[in-house]
Amino acid sequence: MKVAITSTGNNLDAALDSRFGRCSYFVIFDTENQSVEFIPNPNKDVIEGAGPASVQLVASREVKKVVSGEFGAKVKNLFDSLKIQLILLSERDKKIREIIELLNQQN
Amino acid sequence: MPRPKLIRRVNNPPGFKGFMPIGASKEENPVVLNYEEFEAIRLCDYLLYGQVRASQIMGVSRPTFTRIYESARRKVAEAFVKPKPIIFEGGKVYFDSEWLFCRNCGCWFNHPEKEKDIMYCTLCGSENIEHFHDEMQDIQTYTICICPGCGYEKEHTPGIPCNRDVCPECNQFMVRKGTPVLRRMG
Numbered sequence: 468m469k470v471a472i473t474s475t476g477n478n479l480d481a482a483l484d485s486r487f488g489r490c491s492y493f494v495i496f497d498t499e500n501q502s503v504e505f506i507p508n509p510n511k512d513v514i515e516g517a518g519p520a521s522v523q524l525v526a527s528r529e530v531k532k533v534v535s536g537e538f539g540a541k542v543k544n545l546f547d548s549l550k551i552q553l554i555l556l557s558e559r560d561k562k563i564r565e566i567i568e569l570l571n572q573q574n
Numbered sequence: 575m576p577r578p579k580l581i582r583r584v585n586n587p588p589g590f591k592g593f594m595p596i597g598a599s600k601e602e603n604p605v606v607l608n609y610e611e612f613e614a615i616r617l618c619d620y621l622l623y624g625q626v627r628a629s630q631i632m633g634v635s636r637p638t639f640t641r642i643y644e645s646a647r648r649k650v651a652e653a654f655v656k657p658k659p660i661i662f663e664g665g666k667v668y669f670d671s672e673w674l675f676c677r678n679c680g681c682w683f684n685h686p687e688k689e690k691d692i693m694y695c696t697l698c699g700s701e702n703i704e705h706f707h708d709e710m711q712d713i714q715t716y717t718i719c720i721c722p723g724c725g726y727e728k729e730h731t732p733g734i735p736c737n738r739d740v741c742p743e744c745n746q747f748m749v750r751k752g753t754p755v756l757r758r759m760g
Binding site: 532534543544546547548550551552553554555556557558566569570572573 | 586587669670673679680681682683684685686694696697698699
């Protein structure tokens with residue numbers, strides 16, 4: 468199952484990015500084969516519509532869950548209709564490595 | 575022009591478009607049920623909440639909720655008896671599915687698939703989770719006015735709306751305690 472995580476950098480020690488639509492990188496993590504893919508966010512500096520465009524990006528990768536610090540109102544509705552689960556982590560400076568470890572804790 | 579409506583909180587959209595009576599003529603005009611009317615029936619007739627609690631969940635006053643619920647029941651009865659198709663359309667709503675909180679990893683998560691029960695945290699797998707919107711808000715809080723600026727509280731005076739009452743500490747208009755953050759939106 469694939470999970471998208473917003474990240475401030477393109478390595479495992481980078482911190483979780485607190486924004487969704489305008490984050491620096493998206494991390495696509497596959498729980499089955501443990502693959503990790505870093506994608507720079509093309510919508511980072513877009514004037515308008517960064518949220519919905521980012522929703523399209525993660526949806527096209529067939530993710531089932533998204534982890535971020537916060538989500539705007541526009542993206543919540545879109546994810547609801549796509550049945551993709553949202554996870555909010557407000558704890559500062561959580562590393563991508565730690566989030567992947569938490570995900571792997573699930574049996 | 576009547577005063578603008580408060581935006582109503584609906585958990586999830588119905589997921590289907592309406593109902594058609596079996597074997598009836600196609601000429602009848604459909605009955606249009608708003609999303610807030612659908613939600614009123616879902617909360618009171620299906621989940622069996624009382625109207626006071628349901629109005630808190632929807633984020634409107636108790637009389638407003640009763641009006642919405644009454645209108646919904648009338649429309650459903652009309653569609654039932656005539657018969658007419660029912661179509662879900664329109665309404666001044668925002669969709670806000672339930673959030674759950676995990677005490678183990680500190681994350682908040684939602685669950686868009688309402689049919690399944692959530693037993694453990696979707697991030698860390700812990701069972702130490704709690705529902706957020708299902709907290710049984712004390713009915714007591716419904717009778718207190720609170721100032722959104724400084725937090726001053728006083729008992730609500732029936733007949734004077736909280737938002738016309740002024741906080742003696744900082745001179746801001748107060749709100750009824752338990753009012754959700756999202757209020758009038760245009």
